[in-house]
Amino acid sequence: MSQGRTLTFNIFRFDPQQPGDKPKMVSYQLDETPGMTVFIALNRLREEQDSSLQFDFVCRAGICGSCAMVINGMPTLACRTLTSKFSDATITLMPLPGFELIGDLSVNTGKFMREIAERLKLWLHPRGDGQDIHVLEAPMDPEEAARLYELERCVECGVCVSACATKQMRETFVGAVGLMKIARFELDSRDARSVDDFYHVIGNQDGVFGCMTLLGCQDNCPKDLPHMQQIAYLRRKMSATLVSC
Amino acid sequence: MTTKTYVPNPVSPRVLGHHWSAKADRLQSATGVLMGVFLLFHLHFESSILLGKDAFYHVVHFLEGSIFSDDGKGFPIITQIISVFMLAVFVLHALTALRRFPTQLGQWRALQSSLNTIRHSDTRIWYFQLLTGAALFFLVPVHLFEMIQAPNIGPNMSAERVYHDNTWVLYALLLPAVVVHAVFGLYRVAVKWGLTFQRHKLRRFAHGLMIYLMVLGIASLMCYLLIGSELTLPVTPYSPS
Ligand code: SF4
Numbered sequence A: 001m002s003q004g005r006t007l008t009f010n011i012f013r014f015d016p017q018q019p020g021d022k023p024k025m026v027s028y029q030l031d032e033t034p035g036m037t038v039f040i041a042l043n044r045l046r047e048e049q050d051s052s053l054q055f056d057f058v059c060r061a062g063i064c065g066s067c068a069m070v071i072n073g074m075p076t077l078a079c080r081t082l083t084s085k086f087s088d089a090t091i092t093l094m095p096l097p098g099f100e101l102i103g104d105l106s107v108n109t110g111k112f113m114r115e116i117a118e119r120l121k122l123w124l125h126p127r128g129d130g131q132d133i134h135v136l137e138a139p140m141d142p143e144e145a146a147r148l149y150e151l152e153r154c155v156e157c158g159v160c161v162s163a164c165a166t167k168q169m170r171e172t173f174v175g176a177v178g179l180m181k182i183a184r185f186e187l188d189s190r191d192a193r194s195v196d197d198f199y200h201v202i203g204n205q206d207g208v209f210g211c212m213t214l215l216g217c218q219d220n221c222p223k224d225l226p227h228m229q230q231i232a233y234l235r236r237k238m239s240a241t242l243v244s245c
Numbered sequence B: 001m002t003t004k005t006y007v008p009n010p011v012s013p014r015v016l017g018h019h020w021s022a023k024a025d026r027l028q029s030a031t032g033v034l035m036g037v038f039l040l041f042h043l044h045f046e047s048s049i050l051l052g053k054d055a056f057y058h059v060v061h062f063l064e065g066s067i068f069s070d071d072g073k074g075f076p077i078i079t080q081i082i083s084v085f086m087l088a089v090f091v092l093h094a095l096t097a098l099r100r101f102p103t104q105l106g107q108w109r110a111l112q113s114s115l116n117t118i119r120h121s122d123t124r125i126w127y128f129q130l131l132t133g134a135a136l137f138f139l140v141p142v143h144l145f146e147m148i149q150a151p152n153i154g155p156n157m158s159a160e161r162v163y164h165d166n167t168w169v170l171y172a173l174l175l176p177a178v179v180v181h182a183v184f185g186l187y188r189v190a191v192k193w194g195l196t197f198q199r200h201k202l203r204r205f206a207h208g209l210m211i212y213l214m215v216l217g218i219a220s221l222m223c224y225l226l227i228g229s230e231l232t233l234p235v236t237p238y239s240p241s
């Protein structure tokens, strides 16, 4: 445990709301304390040194997904990153690329997530027989529930979008989070959509066939979601429907 | 760093490209695997020169179907036919891969900025594949046309080409580009279609394979240069004693 170090934070600063403001990197010094996370450090910087510093957080426990940023070149959650992890006492913080910048380290991932949900219709489309709310829901096979839960763990932090160079190059590409959610509904026996329906949404260049397998999503997702497996699964499945088309 | 706002895509998918994008993805992988595997054999056959002129002579004649020819020398036309076939595979691969190629300046900028901001080894590897792919787009046809036009393969004839006709320059460029591109291309196909989830092991293996093929290729090239330098012009085809 590295104690007593003085950390240097190089932080990206830019407020698009401020006329004339230009993007710049600003350095701050801070004494490291035991168990310090980047999130704790940022709060102290804001309290003690610069109240104008903008960044997001809610849960402080890796659940809400709002504190994602690029920490020393790795897009990840600030509240889950210990400063002791960096043997070099310099920590560079950048906002997640590819999103609308609100200011400094704060980006509008919510807007992106909403748009992708609307575009891909990322909600359950119940089968015709499941509409009556007075009827008891049919029980789900526990194994299926476990499989769904595994994919349901996404916290919409946006890391996979930022970590994907394909997505950065092609705005219309759905990105890993969209594909992951599609995979989740595709697995759900309650969902009325067929492979064909999903094929129409992601069976194209902007969907699964636009993915170039750079695996930034797989390597950076803070929830360790199985992106590589899921995208490969969707690719095989979507590719196989081609035979019957 | 982008500060732009995303505009949602129209909900209706781009109809064009549906089947084609799936087919193109399959075709790109299939042609890539075919060429990757071909390269593995190619480099090994051609490196038989390291075992001596006789070894290479027999490998060439065997591959050119010597057992079916009366004079035991085989049919060089086989080399031409294979070269034409590989050219067709190459064209298909290039066409399907080109749809991935960043065509707008903005895309290159986004790629550079992503490479600068995010540290990620697989993205970097892909970037090398992109660059080597662009180089191969020009280098591979030169090599294939050469084989289609004058398929003189043999210990002396190949060495003459390498040394006296200066094709070593082509091979010195082609070798690293093709090895990097093919090895990591095969790795990517495996993880892309979910053929293996032992990705880290596979990547380590790919690194090892890359070094091995480079050493093999460089050693053979040196060998051809050495043989070429000892030849007196005009060169006569080698025949085993
Ligand atoms: S899939 Fe992972 S990286 Fe992507 S938004 Fe969800 S939790 Fe974040």
Ligand code: FES
Pocket (backbone or CB within 6 Å): A056, A057, A058, A059, A060, A061, A062, A063, A064, A065, A066, A067, A068, A077, A078, A079, A080
């Ligand atoms: S503050 Fe909620 S995930 Fe970090």
